[in-house]
Amino acid sequence: MQKKILLLGSGELGKEFVIAAQRIGQKVIAVDSYENAPAMQVAHGFEVINMLDGAELDRIVAKHNPDFIVPEIEAIRTERFYEYEKQGITVVPSAKAANFTMNRKAIRDLAAKELGLRTANYRYATTKDELEKAVTEVGMPCVVKPLMSSSGKGQSTIKTQDDIEKAWKYAVEGSRGDIIEVIVEAFVNFNSEITLLTVTQNNHPTLFCAPIGHRQERGDYQESWQPARVSQKDIEEAQDMARKVTESLGGAGLFGVEFFLTDEGVYFSELSPRPHDTGMVTLAGTQNFNEFELHLRAILSLPIAEITLEKVGASAVLLASENSKNPTYNGIEKVAGLVKTDFRIFGKPTSRPYRRMGVILSNDTIETPVEEVVERAKKTATLVTIKS
Numbered sequence: 196m197q198k199k200i201l202l203l204g205s206g207e208l209g210k211e212f213v214i215a216a217q218r219i220g221q222k223v224i225a226v227d228s229y230e231n232a233p234a235m236q237v238a239h240g241f242e243v244i245n246m247l248d249g250a251e252l253d254r255i256v257a258k259h260n261p262d263f264i265v266p267e268i269e270a271i272r273t274e275r276f277y278e279y280e281k282q283g284i285t286v287v288p289s290a291k292a293a294n295f296t297m298n299r300k301a302i303r304d305l306a307a308k309e310l311g312l313r314t315a316n317y318r319y320a321t322t323k324d325e326l327e328k329a330v331t332e333v334g335m336p337c338v339v340k341p342l343m344s345s346s347g348k349g350q351s352t353i354k355t356q357d358d359i360e361k362a363w364k365y366a367v368e369g370s371r372g373d374i375i376e377v378i379v380e381a382f383v384n385f386n387s388e389i390t391l392l393t394v395t396q397n398n399h400p401t402l403f404c405a406p407i408g409h410r411q412e413r414g415d416y417q418e419s420w421q422p423a424r425v426s427q428k429d430i431e432e433a434q435d436m437a438r439k440v441t442e443s444l445g446g447a448g449l450f451g452v453e454f455f456l457t458d459e460g461v462y463f464s465e466l467s468p469r470p471h472d473t474g475m476v477t478l479a480g481t482q483n484f485n486e487f488e489l490h491l492r493a494i495l496s497l498p499i500a501e502i503t504l505e506k507v508g509a510s511a512v513l514l515a516s517e518n519s520k521n522p523t524y525n526g527i528e529k530v531a532g533l534v535k536t537d538f539r540i541f542g543k544p545t546s547r548p549y550r551r552m553g554v555i556l557s558n559d560t561i562e563t564p565v566e567e568v569v570e571r572a573k574k575t576a577t578l579v580t581i582k583s
């Protein structure tokens with residue numbers, strides 16, 4: 196049952212996915228825009244291409260003729276995926292899922308208009324003038340994001356009229372892909388936010404992981420924990436929305452569905468049709484299968500009978516502080532000596548300020564208050580410094 200998987204994107208999430216695939220005898224070709232990317236280090240083969248270039252994508256798909264194409268990032272010429280599906284290749288979880296989530300407009304209109312999910316009020320803008328109008332309509336404070344970006348790139352919050360020009364410039368600079376357009380969302384004053392890992396399976400029921408809580412800075416996650424404290428009513432609402440949106444996108448695989456929890460109920464924010472960065476907490480052994488194993492099993496149509504919560508866990512990111520072609524990691528011995536705590540170094544060949552280079556993972560028995568475990572992971576992360 197060996198399948199050939201073409202992995203598009205080779206960061207830390209891809210690396211753990213490849214390790215899961217290697218463990219059950221699958222073959223993976225890892226692709227990214229630079230050499231020696233984390234997932235390439237553990238795959239059978241690799242390709243370095245610009246994944247936004249359709250002709251380049253066509254070339255490597257034809258060269259490797261994979262059974263599965265597994266997107267690991269958003270910035271890919273995903274329009275080509277529909278064609279690969281026609282050729283009989285399974286795009287994971289589906290061409291539609293990858294294509295719609297690459298562009299915030301497609302997924303937001305689907306969620307809010309077609310499926311009627313509760314989201315922040317929003318508008319789009321293609322120029323600074325349109326942005327001004329959109330801000331007036333949505334009201335301040337509001338959040339501006341490029342239609343194509345991730346990990347908070349190009350994202351800022353507008354609090355006063357003076358912020359508008361800066362927000363426009365920042366969004367244009369942070370835009371990936373070739374579309375210059377932004378979404379303006381009303382600021383949701385949430386009590387907390389969660390990722391609900393949702394697994395859709397071929398011929399088997401959709402399964403949900405215990406909710407993951409997280410804290411973000413600069414639009415990028417800093418700590419995540421599982422399980423998050425969520426009321427039964429909110430969890431049911433979130434599961435219902437996750438079911439609707441994943442069913443509409445189609446295919447089998449793991450999705451990271453993001454929600455804001457407020458006094459007025461649950462707001463759908465966005466989703467990844469693939470393992471989620473905040474889901475790295477599952478590497479702490481919180482579940483019987485981590486999120487990468489779940490994604491793989493769902494893709495290969497290996498039935499997942501149940502997902503069980505085994506431990507309470509937390510992850511805290513290790514960020515670089517400077518540009519370097521030879522990043523070094525100090526303080527790892529101290530981390531290694533701690534109980535119920537572990538670490539991963541992704542092996543990224545270069546660093547830049549705030550680039551995520553590794554992660555601290557802590558766990559404890561199921562009765563332990565999750566806050567305690569988060570505190571331990573967070574404190575442990577301060578022991579590590581990454582410099583040139």
Ligand SMILES: Nc1ncnc2c1ncn2[C@@H]1O[C@H](COP(=O)(O)OP(=O)(O)OP(=O)(O)O)[C@@H](O)[C@H]1O
Pocket residue numbers: 315338340344345346347348350380381382383384388411414415416453464465472
């Ligand atoms: N409308 C909003 N109101 C309040 N906070 C928001 C809003 N939109 C985004 N945020 C904050 O910014 C974070 C990042 O936003 P979002 O998930 O849309 O960006 P992203 O670039 O797609 O990030 P990633 O790719 O890492 O998921 C959210 O998790 C949340 O903390």
Ligand SMILES: NCC(=O)N[C@@H]1O[C@H](COP(=O)([O-])[O-])[C@@H](O)[C@H]1O
Pocket residue numbers: 204205206207208209267268345346471472543550551
């Ligand atoms: N929120 C999306 C996310 O976490 N994506 C993960 O980060 C990598 C890019 O990292 P880089 O920017 O350091 O190369 C991606 O390849 C993926 O693993």
Ligand SMILES: [Mg+2]
Pocket residue numbers: 453465
């Ligand atoms: Mg997000």
